[in-house]
Structure formats: C-alpha cells, structure tokens
Amino acid sequence: MAAALQLDRMTKTYGAMRAVDNVSLTIREGERVALIGASGSGKSTLIRLASGLILADAQGRGTGAVQACGLKVQEGGKLAAEARAARRNIGLVFQQFALAGRLSVMTNVLVGALGRMNALRGTFGLFNSDERRTAYAALAEVGIAQHAAKRARELSGGQQQRVAIARALVQGARLVLADEPIASLDPKSAKRVMDTLVTMSRDHGIALVVSLHQVDYATAYFDRVIAMNAGRVVFDGPAAQINAAFLTELYGASAEELILPSQFAVAAPPDTKAPAETHSSQTVS
Numbered sequence: 001m002a003a004a005l006q007l008d009r010m011t012k013t014y015g016a017m018r019a020v021d022n023v024s025l026t027i028r029e030g031e032r033v034a035l036i037g038a039s040g041s042g043k044s045t046l047i048r049l050a051s052g053l054i055l056a057d058a059q060g061r062g063t064g065a066v067q068a069c070g071l072k073v074q075e076g077g078k079l080a081a082e083a084r085a086a087r088r089n090i091g092l093v094f095q096q097f098a099l100a101g102r103l104s105v106m107t108n109v110l111v112g113a114l115g116r117m118n119a120l121r122g123t124f125g126l127f128n129s130d131e132r133r134t135a136y137a138a139l140a141e142v143g144i145a146q147h148a149a150k151r152a153r154e155l156s157g158g159q160q161q162r163v164a165i166a167r168a169l170v171q172g173a174r175l176v177l178a179d180e181p182i183a184s185l186d187p188k189s190a191k192r193v194m195d196t197l198v199t200m201s202r203d204h205g206i207a208l209v210v211s212l213h214q215v216d217y218a219t220a221y222f223d224r225v226i227a228m229n230a231g232r233v234v235f236d237g238p239a240a241q242i243n244a245a246f247l248t249e250l251y252g253a254s255a256e257e258l259i260l261p262s263q264f265a266v267a268a269p270p271d272t273k274a275p276a277e278t279h280s281s282q283t284v285s
Helices: 043-051 083-087 105-116 119-124 129-141 157-171 187-204 215-221 244-257
Strands: 003-014 017-028 032-036 065-068 071-075 090-094 175-179 207-212 224-229 232-238
Touching (some): 017 232, 032 043, 043 065, 043 207, 105 129, 187 207, 187 215, 207 215
16 A cells, blocks of 8 residues: 655754654555654654654754655755645644634635635635535535534634534545644544544545544544654554553653543544554554
8 A cells, every 4th residue: 555654764853852853654545543642742743744834854863754645745854846736635634723713614614725726716715616515515524514604713613623624625635634633622522523534534545644642532543553752753553552551651750641531531433443454563662
C-alpha cells in the first residue's frame, strides 16, 4: 500500500529547545493513527511540519523531508516546488476550529474547494452549483446540514469541529491531520467528533493522523499509536499495548495528564476500527 505521508529525519528547534528530534515516520493510505504525548512532547510541531505550516531545520541532524500522497512538501528547511499541489491533498483540523466565525457554515465548508478554483473565482467566492451541492452533502454526512445558513460562531464547539471535517471532505483530502481536535470539548461532543473523523476516514479511504492528550480515545478508536516524548518517537505500535503502567514507564509523572479518570472511558462503535494490521512495535529507550 502506498504512503499517504512520509517524514524523513525531521528536526525542529526553537532556540535551545529541540521540539522535534530526528523523527521518521510512514503513514499508509487509508491508515488511522493516534499521536499521543504529554504537553511539550512535540505532537503539534510534528503535525505542522507534516503539513508544511512550519519548516524543519535547514542544517544539523536529518534532511527534513516530507512527502504527502507522493508529492514533496518540504526538504532541507525549504518548501518544495510542489508544496502547493501537495497541500491540496492535506486536510487540517485544529483544536480551535480555524473557521471564519462571521461567515456562514456553508461558506466555511466551501473554502475547501478553493484549491481547485481559478484565482478570479476564488478571490470573489464565486462557487458554482456543483460545489454548493458537494458542500451540502458534506454537511449532511457529518450531521449538521440543518445549520448550513447559520454563522459559524453560532454553533457549539463540537458542531464547529464537524464543520472543519466537512471542509476537508469538500477539499477532497486524501490525508487529514487533526491537532488536538477534542481538547476543548466536553466528553459527549468529543465522542461525536471522533466518531465523525474515523467514519470519514473509513468511508472515503482517507489517511488520518490525530494528536490526542486523551489516551482513552487513542486506544478506543485506533489500532496504531505513536507516542512522543521530548520531541522523539518513543513508541510506535499496536494500541493494545498502551495501558497506565506502560504510559508511566514512558512518561513518568507526566503520564498523569494522559490517563483519563475511569468514568470518562470511551468505547468506539464496533465498526469504526480498521481490521487488525501487523505493525512492528517500536520502543525507544
């Protein structure tokens, strides 16, 4: 199976802090992966590097190369010539939704079509009937078509996050990178958003990488978990191996922020997890 995302020896430093330290990863087409770690572990930085929102170090350890869906995003601390084309395949979902609150839900979703439009239509928001039908269908798929005419800021946090997911569908993304998408949501809304993300990935064959603080969600919804600590990958393997004792071994006292109280434990619907695949687990000491 082809790779949806390849990171080759990525390093990113901020002053004396190494936020990401020589990380290499491959995510296959249609694969769903949870990226976990305590605050400051490097999860968000890695997602921004993968999408080309920030550039890797130009010198030092690693080449800093990223490919998404066969197209190069960046290398050696510079955006690649085909980065714009690569980004058309990458949908982004952020903790704070990244929506234009004063615009309608429909318009926010239609933004996903801009990458396929000419400059004139894009500048003036001249969306055609096919694009509007596609946007409405995406809103229906995530369960909020009835709110299409509302301003985005009128929706709840969970509903706004589903608007962002619908936008990725309209974009035609083959890879979705979600950075802490449920961190600011209540448990009920968080579960609905996770259901929507994983169902989207399953039904459309979209590769999905979700960074999470909440390990309960990682083990409930994903077969593969990548754990980061101090900018490095310290585990890459089956979710079944993740438990409180293992997290304490990896993170020490910091593991407490990753382990939810038992009353908030979640269970994914039985059809949301992919068929079991063989991953070679990797633990770095």
